[in-house]
Amino acid sequence: MKNYFRPALIVCGVFLSFGALAATSETSEYMDTNALAWIHRTANLYTALKTMSVDVESAISIKAEGMRQEFVSRHHVSLERPDKLAVEHTYGVLGSTLVYRETNIVIYIPELKRYFEKEAPAGIDGLLTEEGLEISGVLDRAVPVLTTLISTNPYERIMQDNTEVKLLPSETIEGKEYVRLHLSEKLGSVELWIAVGEEPLLYKVEADVSQKMAEEQGVTEGEFEFKMTTLFTHWNLNRPIESRRFIFTPPPGALPGNMEEEADEESLFSDEPEGP
Numbered sequence: 129m130k131n132y133f134r135p136a137l138i139v140c141g142v143f144l145s146f147g148a149l150a151a152t153s154e155t156s157e158y159m160d161t162n163a164l165a166w167i168h169r170t171a172n173l174y175t176a177l178k179t180m181s182v183d184v185e186s187a188i189s190i191k192a193e194g195m196r197q198e199f200v201s202r203h204h205v206s207l208e209r210p211d212k213l214a215v216e217h218t219y220g221v222l223g224s225t226l227v228y229r230e231t232n233i234v235i236y237i238p239e240l241k242r243y244f245e246k247e248a249p250a251g252i253d254g255l256l257t258e259e260g261l262e263i264s265g266v267l268d269r270a271v272p273v274l275t276t277l278i279s280t281n282p283y284e285r286i287m288q289d290n291t292e293v294k295l296l297p298s299e300t301i302e303g304k305e306y307v308r309l310h311l312s313e314k315l316g317s318v319e320l321w322i323a324v325g326e327e328p329l330l331y332k333v334e335a336d337v338s339q340k341m342a343e344e345q346g347v348t349e350g351e352f353e354f355k356m357t358t359l360f361t362h363w364n365l366n367r368p369i370e371s372r373r374f375i376f377t378p379p380p381g382a383l384p385g386n387m388e389e390e391a392d393e394e395s396l397f398s399d400e401p402e403g404p
Contacts, residue, residue, distance in 0.1 A: 158292040163309050166295070170328045171283035180278075181206045181364045181373075184271045188222070191353040203270050206373040207278060210251050214373045215270055223270050226263070227376040228255055234376040235266065242385040243378055253280045272358050273320070273333050289313040298324065306331050316340050327365070333358045 174180075181204070188199045201220030207213050211230045217223040217238055225236040225243075233248040233255070249258050256263065256279050267275040276285045287293070296308035299321065306321040316337035323329045335356045342352040378384075 158294070159290075160294040163293045163295040164287075166307055166309060166322055166328065167286055167293070168283055170322055170330065171277065171286065173328055174277040174282060177207070177209070177278075178366050179206075179208045179369050180366070181362075181369060182274075182360050183362045184274070184358060184360055186222075186270070186272065186356060186358040189353065189355045189357075192347070192351070196353075201270070205271055205274065206369050207252070208369055208374070212369075212374045213252055213255065213278075215267060216373070217270070224266055225376070226266060226270075227374060228252070228263075229374045233263070236376065236379070236382065238379075240385075241379075241382050243376070243382055244385045252278065272335065272356065273318075273330065274360070277330065286311075301331075304331075314340070327363075329363050330360050332360070 184203045184205055186201050186203075190197050199220065199222050201223040202218045203223055204216045204218055205214070206216075211228075213226070213228040215224070215226040217225045217236070221239060223238070225234075225238070227234045227236075228248060231248055231250050232245065234243055234245045236243040248255050248263075256267070256275060276282050279285060290311050290313045292310070292312040294310050296310050296319070298305055298307050300306070301321075305324040307324060309320045309322065311318050311320070316335060316339065318333060318335045320330065321332035323331055333356075336354070338353045338355065341354050345352060
């Protein structure tokens with residue numbers, strides 16, 4: 129089976145970061161004003177947060193050449209503005225642990241059992257936009273959409289590139305009502321589930337970049353599928369966070385590495401599992 133995983137994961141990460149391509153005006157005839165209002169409410173909530181924590185579970189399904197592979201990963205995310213962020217990998221072959229505090233960042237790759245420490249920009253906003261660190265890509269693949277919500281101007285970033293935004297019928301899950309938003313652009317489509325109530329919290333993200341990847345890989349549409357579903361649970365907003373969350377302790381057997389000395393630095397951030 130040809131290795132489609134890495135290019136598909138990169139495309140999915142770019143798509144879910146929102147704002148990688150040219151912007152589309154929100155006054156387009158394809159923009160549902162009710163959907164836009166929900167995006168505004170959600171963006172405003174996350175912009176105002178001082179601290180937050182959440183559990184994130186991502187399931188990736190890829191089908192090609194008649195074969196299907198599925199991968200599940202889990203992370204715990206902690207944020208304390210202006211300069212503390214931790215994404216702790218807790219389960220699965222995919223994903224990384226990232227601990228950022230003030231001007232220092234540590235990235236741990238469980239599959240390699242190596243961790244890399246580096247100076248980082250002061251402040252979360254600077255961290256997310258520092259191209260040389262590739263941090264935004266790592267985060268977008270581990271915790272899709274959340275990177276955008278905690279950034280500066282999340283509404284503008286979400287709206288950038290979209291050719292269609294519409295409101296779908298709401299859905300009740302375990303007694304809780306969620307609105308569903310459908311966003312489309314040329315990389316693919318994404319659906320967001322947002323809680324109805326005083327706090328419009330993000331609950332689920334479903335992304336599909338199958339068509340884009342089929343075009344890039346030269347395969348017939350329908351023969352290739354790449355979908356990612358991410359759940360966000362156990363939200364805690366504006367509550368104290370344990371200081372240990374922002375201190376990296378190397379796991380047993382983990383060794384330090386140096387990004388500048390790596391022969392293939394790109395492999396550090398590939399999140400590519402072993403497979404056929």
